[in-house]
Amino acid sequence: xxxxxxxxxxxxxxxxxxxxxxxxxxxxxxxxxxxxxxxxxxxxxxxxxxxxxxxxxxxxxxxxxxxxxxxxxxxxxxxxxxxxxxxxxxxxxxxxxxxxxxxxxxxxxxxxxxxxxxxxxxxxxxxxxxxxxxxxxxxxxxxxxxxxxxxxxxxxxxxxxxxxxxxxxxxxxxxxxxxxxxxxxxxxxxxxxxxxxxxxxxxxxxxxxxxxxxxxxxxxxxxxxxxxxxxxxxxxxxxxxxxxxxxxxxxxxxxxxxxxxxxxxxxxxxxxxxxxxxxxxxxxxxxxxxxxxx
Amino acid sequence: xxxxxxxxxxxxxxxxxxxxxxxxxxxxxxxxxxxxxxxxxxxxxxxxxxxxxxxxxxxxxxxxxxxxxxxxxxxxxxxxxxxxxxxxxxxxxxxxxxxxxxxxxxxxxxxxxxxxxxxxxxxxxxxxxxxxxxxxxxxxxxxxxxxxxxxxxxxxxxxxxxxxxxxxxxxxxxxxxxxxxxxxxxxxxxxxxxxxxxxxxxxxxxxxxxxxxxxxxxxxxxxxxxxxxxxxxxxxxxxxxxxxxxxxxxxxxxxxxxxxxxxxxxxxxxxxxxxxxxxxxxxxxxxxxxxxxxxxxxxxxxxxxxxxxxxxxxxxxxxxxxxxxxxxxxxxxxxxxxxxxxxxxxxxxxxxxxxx
Amino acid sequence: xxxxxxxxxxxxxxxxxxxxxxxxxxxxxxxxxxxxxxxxxxxxxxxxxxxxxxxxxxxxxxxxxxxxxxxxxxxxxxxxxxxxxxxxxxxxxxxxxxxxxxxxxxxxxxxxxxxxxxxxxxxxxxxxxxxxxxxxxxxxxxxxxxxxxxxxxxxxxxxxxxxxxxxxxxxxxxxxxxxxxxxxxxxxxxxxxxxxxxxxxxxxxxxxxxxxxxxxxxxxxxxxxxxxxxxxxxxxxxxxxxxxxxxxxxxxxxxxxxxxxxxxxxxxxxxxxxxxxxxxxxxxxxxxxxxxxxxxxxxxxx
Numbered sequence: 001x002x003x004x005x006x007x008x009x010x011x012x013x014x015x016x017x018x019x020x021x022x023x024x025x026x027x028x029x030x031x032x033x034x035x036x037x038x039x040x041x042x043x044x045x046x047x048x049x050x051x052x053x054x055x056x057x058x059x060x061x062x063x064x065x066x067x068x069x070x071x072x073x074x075x076x077x078x079x080x081x082x083x084x085x086x087x088x089x090x091x092x093x094x095x096x097x098x099x100x101x102x103x104x105x106x107x108x109x110x111x112x113x114x115x116x117x118x119x120x121x122x123x124x125x126x127x128x129x130x131x132x133x134x135x136x137x138x139x140x141x142x143x144x145x146x147x148x149x150x151x152x153x154x155x156x157x158x159x160x161x162x163x164x165x166x167x168x169x170x171x172x173x174x175x176x177x178x179x180x181x182x183x184x185x186x187x188x189x190x191x192x193x194x195x196x197x198x199x200x201x202x203x204x205x206x207x208x209x210x211x212x213x214x215x216x217x218x219x220x221x222x223x224x225x226x227x228x229x230x231x232x233x234x235x236x237x238x239x240x241x242x243x244x245x246x247x248x249x250x251x252x253x254x255x256x257x258x259x260x261x262x263x264x265x266x267x268x269x270x271x272x273x274x275x276x277x278x279x280x281x282x283x284x285x286x287x288x289x290x291x292x293x294x
Numbered sequence: 295x296x297x298x299x300x301x302x303x304x305x306x307x308x309x310x311x312x313x314x315x316x317x318x319x320x321x322x323x324x325x326x327x328x329x330x331x332x333x334x335x336x337x338x339x340x341x342x343x344x345x346x347x348x349x350x351x352x353x354x355x356x357x358x359x360x361x362x363x364x365x366x367x368x369x370x371x372x373x374x375x376x377x378x379x380x381x382x383x384x385x386x387x388x389x390x391x392x393x394x395x396x397x398x399x400x401x402x403x404x405x406x407x408x409x410x411x412x413x414x415x416x417x418x419x420x421x422x423x424x425x426x427x428x429x430x431x432x433x434x435x436x437x438x439x440x441x442x443x444x445x446x447x448x449x450x451x452x453x454x455x456x457x458x459x460x461x462x463x464x465x466x467x468x469x470x471x472x473x474x475x476x477x478x479x480x481x482x483x484x485x486x487x488x489x490x491x492x493x494x495x496x497x498x499x500x501x502x503x504x505x506x507x508x509x510x511x512x513x514x515x516x517x518x519x520x521x522x523x524x525x526x527x528x529x530x531x532x533x534x535x536x537x538x539x540x541x542x543x544x545x546x547x548x549x550x551x552x553x554x555x556x557x558x559x560x561x562x563x564x565x566x567x568x569x570x571x572x573x574x575x576x577x578x579x580x581x582x583x584x585x586x587x588x589x590x591x592x593x594x595x596x597x598x599x600x601x602x603x604x605x606x607x608x609x610x611x612x613x614x615x616x617x618x619x620x621x622x623x624x625x626x627x628x629x630x631x632x633x634x635x636x637x638x639x640x641x642x643x644x645x646x647x648x649x650x
Numbered sequence: 651x652x653x654x655x656x657x658x659x660x661x662x663x664x665x666x667x668x669x670x671x672x673x674x675x676x677x678x679x680x681x682x683x684x685x686x687x688x689x690x691x692x693x694x695x696x697x698x699x700x701x702x703x704x705x706x707x708x709x710x711x712x713x714x715x716x717x718x719x720x721x722x723x724x725x726x727x728x729x730x731x732x733x734x735x736x737x738x739x740x741x742x743x744x745x746x747x748x749x750x751x752x753x754x755x756x757x758x759x760x761x762x763x764x765x766x767x768x769x770x771x772x773x774x775x776x777x778x779x780x781x782x783x784x785x786x787x788x789x790x791x792x793x794x795x796x797x798x799x800x801x802x803x804x805x806x807x808x809x810x811x812x813x814x815x816x817x818x819x820x821x822x823x824x825x826x827x828x829x830x831x832x833x834x835x836x837x838x839x840x841x842x843x844x845x846x847x848x849x850x851x852x853x854x855x856x857x858x859x860x861x862x863x864x865x866x867x868x869x870x871x872x873x874x875x876x877x878x879x880x881x882x883x884x885x886x887x888x889x890x891x892x893x894x895x896x897x898x899x900x901x902x903x904x905x906x907x908x909x910x911x912x913x914x915x916x917x918x919x920x921x922x923x924x925x926x927x928x929x930x931x932x933x934x935x936x937x938x939x940x941x942x943x944x945x946x947x948x949x950x951x952x
Binding site for chain 1: 329331333336339340341343344346347348350356357358359360361362366370373374375376502503504507523524527528592617620621
């Protein structure tokens, strides 16, 4: 081999080595990342699976005495978290109905108006909103809705605080997803004289559906597990409540009550397991939907 | 899209089912569907959750309670978004004056703060007032200190660091504890004082009773203060404390109730710490419910007001108080319950008392 | 015919006007939606300022750098410095810890094992992390992580900045990973194939083609993660030791702005409540400042 070929060959083997090392690093770090995930999920399953049953899903929580009696008899704590499940569903659905349209449309606005000062301001504000502690959002919803509008704690106030929490993720993921769609697709539609709103509905959103869904999923996952804002807005309830102007329970609120009760601490793990089950279901269902639209 | 619709449909069906089952509960008592909402202290939350539910199943009125903290309870009452609030520390004269209208206090149950510790094999630790002061202000740092040994002959105290665990969140438990410390130690009174959150001289903070209890149980040599209902239920090692009569008292339902046996003012606003009764546990206290004296405000209906005072009257009656012991809270002694009932009969609607 | 041409012209003009109108309406809707966010944020700042005024009046600007947090009645004095320090340290640490981890996982999912079963499983597991309630993270940290760290020699019973940063890092991984993963998979194949055909190795394609294309999305993922870390309350409050001091080392205890608000809010009133709201307002500002600095640095590096 002549010297040039030798250099190229040496170069190639060095680059190949770098490549292999990098892949190894990626695998190693991924493995490190998996470990806490596995540990946490294992802990939840191990401590919580026993309590999961049909009763757990359709009954309301026991009181502290019933729990105490069950514990001293070595039995499973009776009751369940039905009021929390329905409350969570109610408020998450309502929050999504508010946040998804606003978030997606704002994301589209940011995508369509990249350099404009108003767009930059909106994007920056959205990013800042992500950093606001959930309890502050709860306080805001308390001041805007609990006091003036529903004159009392309500599921509506809870939903509003949750929807504000979802917004930044939906806005950002929408904008970034749309930015990745090749310009040619959009330009083709425009060139055909398709009206603007149709370009959005028929071209942009379907193409970017998977990315949009990711942002929405992240938003929903986050609010499923939030306690602090709901304490100041929805307050809680010992029964199933579907009236959005009345106080409502939620699974994280119940977890907080269980935490503070000396006899019901064990219920925390099974409740979280159930929440995780909801997140998992949501994930699988939406991935199915996304796969179908591809 | 379809799945979203299915989800919403499921939610509404569940809701319809629950509404019908709720109606059945209400039918039992034949009363109209009045709902009472309350918020406040976490200390009595386990007891309130239980008795509130029992009241609902017996009488039909639905009760909701949110354990958001005494401050939250006071705020909610000020903002008139609840029927009544719950607080571990009674409102001072200043705070009463700051409320939009006159507010009355109803004591509902007694609880205590226990001194919990973790020393395997060392039961029945006796801590005199002086020891408490020195430990919690950081002057005594080891368990086998001569002073502790002198007070506890016969106990095998190890050569271990004392780790003090206090509450990191504001709480009524801290209030009762610090009120007691202020009464028994001038050093503490000057340096730290009384309050729901304090400038602690030593120690580490953990969140909530569970946080403190959990930290103590995981740390050998730890000592801290916990709400009694928590300590009793979890069977944690507790120290005997000296009351003002000089007796070493173990925290129990009887000794806590005894703390309320002395003179109680008509408006029931009194701290029960270091009380005079010789059998009393010195770190005890009431927890109160607060409501407006004149119930016709903000378009409140008479039914709502009547339901509120009827419920509270039941809450201080023997029926409800008898349930307290089961869950490690101490019931109100007769004198206190009587005063509570008298106050309830002073609550009015349009100037006329609601209860006879 | 002249009449036909005239009709056709009118018709197409009509269509154009119609299109312009519908386009205008669409543009209007987009604009309106972004106003919603601005309105919400504006309202929030207004309400926060309203609540914070008593504290700001009492302490003035020194609130920001005062180290004193004394809730004792009669001697009340509040300063935000310990919390500002704790917030910055834990959030930055959490971001730095999670950055290589989430980047690796998003490459794993989006490049190396894209579309495989193992990617689906791993991806789902990472997404599940986002749904775990923060109180459960706190409990797991309290009962599992803390003893582990105590065994490794950590002081203060395992409470502190270090522990809190680790739990934060775990909590924020899904946000950066999911978004980065999505964006990475959207990089057009032609770009990658062009690089491969020139003889580039996998990692070279990643760094020369994929990352530059997906840069904006990847960075957005990290901004979201960082925001999440700044605002996290429950998990931090259970692990940070709640000492109202400026941390004097990475293993000391401390406190963050979000955590002190969550801890003290339930029992606070008067000046203390106002101080807590002032801290909330400061956090708003702090997030804005750090985001701006971050974006500036990224622009410079680009």
